[in-house]
Amino acid sequence: MTTLTITHTHAEGTLIDGTSRGDGSSPALKANRWRWSRNLGAWYIPGSRDHHARDWQIRSTVEALQGAGFEVEVEVDNTPRPTADVQEDKKARAAARADALDAKSERQEAVSEARHAAARQIADGIPFGQPILVGHHSERRARRDAERIHSHMRAAVDAGAAAQETSRRAAAARVNTRPESPATTANRLDKLRAELRRIERLRDGYTVVQGRTVIAEVSGSHGAQHARYQAEAEHLREQITYWEQIREQQIADGLTVDTSAARAGDLIQVRGSDWWRIKRVNPKTFTATWGHSEVRIPHHNVTALRAADGTQIDR
Structure with a gap:
């Protein structure tokens, strides 16, 4: 009887070791929301990295695998990693994903260009405006060339669209490598x-x-x-x-300001906006006025702060 081992750590998430293609384990794993990773070469629970083990999901998986004839061992370590390590790891994985998607987008774009070139090469061999001569000995070849041109153009368009989508996904992944706002x-x-x-x-x-x-x-x-x-x-x-x-x-770094010293009557600014005068200091927002307008501005959205007379605050 095959023995499978489910492991969980904050660094690796929840994985299972010992499975092989066609061994009958995949139905039980899919039913319990596991996914196969080609990069890891193993089944894993999505979103399990840097979280405590989902005991209910692991128990359900063990019961399903045992019902399929497997012996299952479980090893769980819920010790969390330092937040600095978690953030650096996230940035590194996001950068690697973005690079991989960029490379994939380039390959798709190359396929698009190659199929466009193939279509043009066939079309260049046909006299401009030449119709298909029905009944002529060239009819079969002309129709075949038309189908090939259509096939190449369709593939070129599809590959180009796929390249654009992959490039968009790469840009989205790269956002996670930037400093947080x-x-x-x-x-x-x-x-x-x-x-x-x-x-x-x-x-x-x-x-x-x-x-x-x-x-x-x-x-x-x-x-x-x-x-x-x-x-x-x-x-x-x-x-x-x-x-x-x-x-x-x-x-x-000047990206935001410490608003703990702000008082009613002081002036605040949000990303180069007009200066709003604080009417009331709330726990998480400022009630501010400008002319006849009154708004609530979250403390963390304030990018500049001055005293009521317009001077720099030093309290």
Whole structure:
């Protein structure tokens, strides 16, 4: 009986080793949303890299494979990688994907040009405006040439369209190799901090209050669950520290500004816009006015900040 091994790490994601073509494992894997990777030479669970193992999906896969006559071993390591390593790995994989797609686009464009050239070569051998002479001994060859020209032109158009689409995908992949925008970093930090608060409440317990009345007291977790929440909280804090450093660098590079010193009456600008006067400072936005207009501007969208009299803020 064949033994298959399902492994999971944050660096590699969830993979399965021991399968071979035609061994009967593919129906069970496909039914449980696994995919085959030619680059890895193995089946994998999409989106499993740098996440905890999806226990429910692995259990379902094991049951399906055992039902198909396989023995299955499972090895799971949910230790997360440092965020810096994760980001560098993502950039490297995005760059490699973009380069591969660029090369594929060039091959497709070369095919398009070759098929265009083949069509032109056949057409150049036919006198300009020469019709197909029905009943003439040349009719069969003329029709064959017309079909070949049509076939080459159709293939050239299809290859050209495929080259454009592949080039678009390469450009999309290359976006992930560029530095992250300040707005994206700020939104990411907001989500990470909110998730950290949620995990800490589940770990330590919390009180439900309505008005001034305590409705319920929810106790914290214990045992293995407490340890899991603790590990998740530590990982979230590590991620927050990393992205806070990225944001500090963005501020130092002049890509955004530190708005913590902003007060009502100060002036703010968004990517070269007019100067808006702050009417009210909210937790995540500024209520700002310009003339008779009033808008809300997220803190992380502000690219310049001045005091109410127009001077540089130094608080």
